Structure formats: C-alpha cells, structure tokens
Amino acid sequence: MTRSRTRLWLRTSEIVVGVLIIFWLSVEDTTTNPAILLAIPASALLTMHFYFAAPYRSLPVVAGIGLLGGLTVSPIAAGLMLVKIGLHGHGNVPDFTFADFEQVFERAFFFGAAGLLIASGLRLYTSD
Secondary structure, eight states, X not given: OOHHHHHHHHHHHHHHHHHHHHHHHHSOOOOSHHHHHHHHHHHHHXXXXXXXXXXXXXXXXXXXXXXXXXXXXXXXXXXXXXXXXXXXXXXXXXXXXXXXXXHHHHTHHHHHHHHXXXXXXXXXXXXX
C-alpha cells in the first residue's frame, strides 16, 4: 500500500472508532466489555502511528511497539469509563465501580502479551 493510501485508511479508521466511542458514551451501560472493545481498536490505531513513525522496523523494535500498544488498552478503557462517569453523572451511584476498574487493569498483562505476539507475528509475516 502506498503511504497516502495508508494514511487515508488510518484516518478513516480513526473517524469510525471515534464515532463508535461517541455513540457508546450516550448509551446507558454499566459493563466493562464495551469499553474494552472500543479501547482495543483505539490502541491499535495509536500503535500503528508509532509503527509508521519508527525509523527502524526490526523485530525487537516492532515487538516493543506492540507490547506498549497492548499495554495501553487498559488505560484507554479506564479513561473511557471515567469520561462516561463524568458525562452521565448519576449522583452518588456511578456507572462503574472501583472493582470494574480493577477488572480492566487485571487484564493488562494479557493485552500486553497479545500486542507483543501480534506485532511480532505481523513483522515476521511481512517483508517490510
């Protein structure tokens, strides 16, 4: 893919993820799964920006970028949950409890490992 087509595809994907996040913020929901499912593509898009900006694309560099990208899923999901709590403002009963935030951060290791393995596999698969 050419550089301009890649950037167009990346920006279009960012718009789609942004629209999905805005839609999710308006829905009354108290489960953590939608926040995580929205944080995964947001983190992947952020990771792709770092990948395209990397001066070297050796396997250790790409694996590190994938690891950091996977580790950003939990903070992004927690940030989305905090924004939703702030926007909905149900008084004394927030949409998400402290246990929900713990549940999201308990999965950080698995997201990091998945990012590392996916990025490494894609680097080995492509001949870039």
